[in-house]
Amino acid sequence: MGSIQVLDNHTIDQIAAGEVVERPSSVVKELIENAMDAGATAITVEIKNGGIEYIRVTDNGSGIAKEDMKVAFLRHATSKLHDIDDLSILKSMGFRGEALASISAVSKMECISKTKEALLGFRYSIAGGVGEELEEVGAPVGTTMVVRNLFYNTPVRRKFLKSESTEGSHIEDMLQHLAMARPDISFQFINAGKTKLSTTGSSDLGEIVYRIFGRETKREAFAFQGEGEDVQISGILGTPVLNKSSRSYENFFVNERYVKSDILSKAVEEGYHGYVMQHKYPFCVLHIFIDPAEVDVNVHPAKTEIRLKNTERIREIVSRLVQESLHKREMIPECPLDKPATEIEPPQKLPEVFESSRMKALNEAYNPVPIMNIPKPDLAGNVTEDKAIKEKDIFEIDFDAPIVKETQPRVEQKSEPAIERQVFPGFEQLSFIPEEEKVLSKEARKKYEIIGQIFNTYWIITYHDAVYFVDQHAAHEKVNYEKLIKKYNENKIDSQILSPPIILSVSPSEKMVLIDNRIAFENLGFSFDEFGGSEIALRAVPMEVYFSNEKEMFQEILAELCDLPGKKDIHFVTSQIATMACKASVKGGKKMSREEIESLIDALLECENPYHCPHGRPTIFSMKKTELEKKFKRIVE
Numbered sequence: 001m002g003s004i005q006v007l008d009n010h011t012i013d014q015i016a017a018g019e020v021v022e023r024p025s026s027v028v029k030e031l032i033e034n035a036m037d038a039g040a041t042a043i044t045v046e047i048k049n050g051g052i053e054y055i056r057v058t059d060n061g062s063g064i065a066k067e068d069m070k071v072a073f074l075r076h077a078t079s080k081l082h083d084i085d086d087l088s089i090l091k092s093m094g095f096r097g098e099a100l101a102s103i104s105a106v107s108k109m110e111c112i113s114k115t116k117e118a119l120l121g122f123r124y125s126i127a128g129g130v131g132e133e134l135e136e137v138g139a140p141v142g143t144t145m146v147v148r149n150l151f152y153n154t155p156v157r158r159k160f161l162k163s164e165s166t167e168g169s170h171i172e173d174m175l176q177h178l179a180m181a182r183p184d185i186s187f188q189f190i191n192a193g194k195t196k197l198s199t200t201g202s203s204d205l206g207e208i209v210y211r212i213f214g215r216e217t218k219r220e221a222f223a224f225q226g227e228g229e230d231v232q233i234s235g236i237l238g239t240p241v242l243n244k245s246s247r248s249y250e251n252f253f254v255n256e257r258y259v260k261s262d263i264l265s266k267a268v269e270e271g272y273h274g275y276v277m278q279h280k281y282p283f284c285v286l287h288i289f290i291d292p293a294e295v296d297v298n299v300h301p302a303k304t305e306i307r308l309k310n311t312e313r314i315r316e317i318v319s320r321l322v323q324e325s326l327h328k329r330e331m332i333p334e335c336p337l338d339k340p341a342t343e344i345e346p347p348q349k350l351p352e353v354f355e356s357s358r359m360k361a362l363n364e365a366y367n368p369v370p371i372m373n374i375p376k377p378d379l380a381g382n383v384t385e386d387k388a389i390k391e392k393d394i395f396e397i398d399f400d401a402p403i404v405k406e407t408q409p410r411v412e413q414k415s416e417p418a419i420e421r422q423v424f425p426g427f428e429q430l431s432f433i434p435e436e437e438k439v440l441s442k443e444a445r446k447k448y449e450i451i452g453q454i455f456n457t458y459w460i461i462t463y464h465d466a467v468y469f470v471d472q473h474a475a476h477e478k479v480n481y482e483k484l485i486k487k488y489n490e491n492k493i494d495s496q497i498l499s500p501p502i503i504l505s506v507s508p509s510e511k512m513v514l515i516d517n518r519i520a521f522e523n524l525g526f527s528f529d530e531f532g533g534s535e536i537a538l539r540a541v542p543m544e545v546y547f548s549n550e551k552e553m554f555q556e557i558l559a560e561l562c563d564l565p566g567k568k569d570i571h572f573v574t575s576q577i578a579t580m581a582c583k584a585s586v587k588g589g590k591k592m593s594r595e596e597i598e599s600l601i602d603a604l605l606e607c608e609n610p611y612h613c614p615h616g617r618p619t620i621f622s623m624k625k626t627e628l629e630k631k632f633k634r635i636v637e
């Protein structure tokens with residue numbers, strides 16, 4: 001007998017399942033995508049044991065009709081695609097018709113669903129790909145999928161799973177991304193009986209940021225919106241107070257899908273240039289809406305990596321919009337006295353809108369005690385065929401939902417499936433307070449009261465109901481920097497001839513760099529000659545920095561340049577100018593006269609971004625009068 005055998009269907013299913021179902025989070029992802037495709041406006045996800053033993057996804061979408069129920073679990077069964085030509089116009093989340101077949105091949109699954117038209121719902125159990133007969137059950141419109149004992153029949157794959165807490169945190173991460181992707185859908189996430197995330201589906205991205213990241217983040221973030229050639233962008237940007245040490249707080253969504261993209265990261269970071277310090281990254285939740293034809297989402301099986309056509313254009317638009325929004329914004333960090341600025345409060349628990357309305361619907365429709373046959377897992381996760389469990393028990397055991405109050409808004413049923421839903425360019429930003437009058441503006445300037453200098457370094461100013469602290473060095477540095485950049489861009493940096501020239505010794509590699517970049521140095525206002533051997537003569541320096549420590553400045557620029565490999569781009573120039581600006585600025589610890597500070601403040605107001613020095617440190621921060629009042633217990637919190 002030959003050694004080649006045709007695999008049986010069961011084995012084929014299990015192998016194929018591996019491609020779709022890698023871990024509990026991939027199951028949750030597929031089930032949520034199905035719920036979204038079914039037009040759900042509220043989705044609850046509950047897991048136990050990291051999702052390995054128990055996953056429940058309940059939605060209020062279209063439901064599955066009785067005659068489709070079994071078919072939905074067959075491989076390549078889909079209601080979303082009819083022939084291959086459909087592929088190009090398809091906007092739904094998934095269309096391969098593989099998820100349910102794959103998940104049910106490697107778990108004990110059950111589905112309860114009811115359509116609007118049907119009088120009753122149906123329940124279908126299928127374990128290891130083997131299905132039972134349908135049963136009638138009482139259920140509201142929508143679908144509940146329960147997945148138990150993942151990989152119970154493929155022990156090798158089960159061994160590859162990480163700890164329950166790791167698997168659970170993957171799922172939580174994903175839910176956070178989904179909630180940010182779709183602020184119009186109400187999400188509930190319950191892990192081991194605890195509500196971890198709860199959103200209302202109000203379309204308010206600010207609310208989502210609050211729920212996920214807490215009050216402090218919400219307070220230091222602002223909404224922005226803009227567009228450019230066929231691209232619409234909207235989202236939330238963090239002020240520099242929220243800058244992080246890693247990229248993990250940069251959240252990108254292209255056409256409402258969470259994506260990872262180096263190009264978008266770079267674009268946003270470029271936009272934040274001057275607002276973040278080195279090795280720091282901004283906080284952002286950025287939605288980009290582009291023609292789906294411009295995106296290839298299927299590059300990566302998990303669909304988090306995308307390929308954009310026309311990347312340069314998108315990068316340019318994103319970075320410009322981010323920069324403009326930051327410029328427009330007053331960026332004075334506030335200093336509450338008792339709390340560190342980075343403290344994050346845990347998101348508040350919301351009543352479970354969706355489950356409560358579902359319960360109410362159930363109670364109304366099937367009072368007093370309808371029967372739903374859902375097998376309960378015992379503590380070991382084994383299913384016991386405990387028929388005729390009262391619906392109430394099921395909800396108490398599995399659904400952990402607070403009982404509905406009469407005032408609770410009911411979640412509307414959407415009649416249209418999400419496939420036909422138009423992607424909306426922008427969200428309601430209701431929860432953001434409108435911008436007040438800018439403090440650093442010429443208007444406000446007239447009302448400043450300059451109190452004086454402290455520690456020979458900081459200036460205290462009061463305006464309206466707050467006190468402002470200005471760092472004289474950072475402020476001066478910023479003024480010099482913007483002046484120099486402006487002149488550089490206009491090709492107008494004037495030079496001051498040094499007589500006699502400054503003689504400097506340089507290393508052979510420094511000398512090479514100097515000669516290679518002579519033009520760049522001349523554009524910056526420097527001029528030098530080789531002076532024989534290891535010395536050079538510095539003959540002219542930029543006018544703006546004359547009278548400061550020219551020699552040290554030049555040496556520093558040279559050293560920075562030597563450290564920089566390869567091409568010297570615009571960031572090279574800006575960093576050289578930053579060094580020049582720094583060296584030419586008044587230091588901390590120097591007494592300044594009132595006239596000097598007055599003119600420095602005037603000059604600061606001319607800046608495009610007066611809030612940060614070129615290295616991203618703040619020039620100014622504020623403290624509200626109410627903070628002082630709290631400190632002195634004039635007002636009680």
Ligand code: ADP
Pocket residue numbers: 030034035038059061062063064072073077078079080094095096097098099100101143
């Ligand atoms: P696909 O999503 O690629 O079509 P799936 O295996 O994920 O394949 O689902 C198969 C079919 O089952 C879907 O096309 C859809 O018709 C139906 N279905 C699955 N989940 C739901 C749900 N939550 N609500 C309504 N219909 C669903």
Ligand code: MG
Pocket residue numbers: 030033034094095097099100
């Ligand atoms: Mg699917």
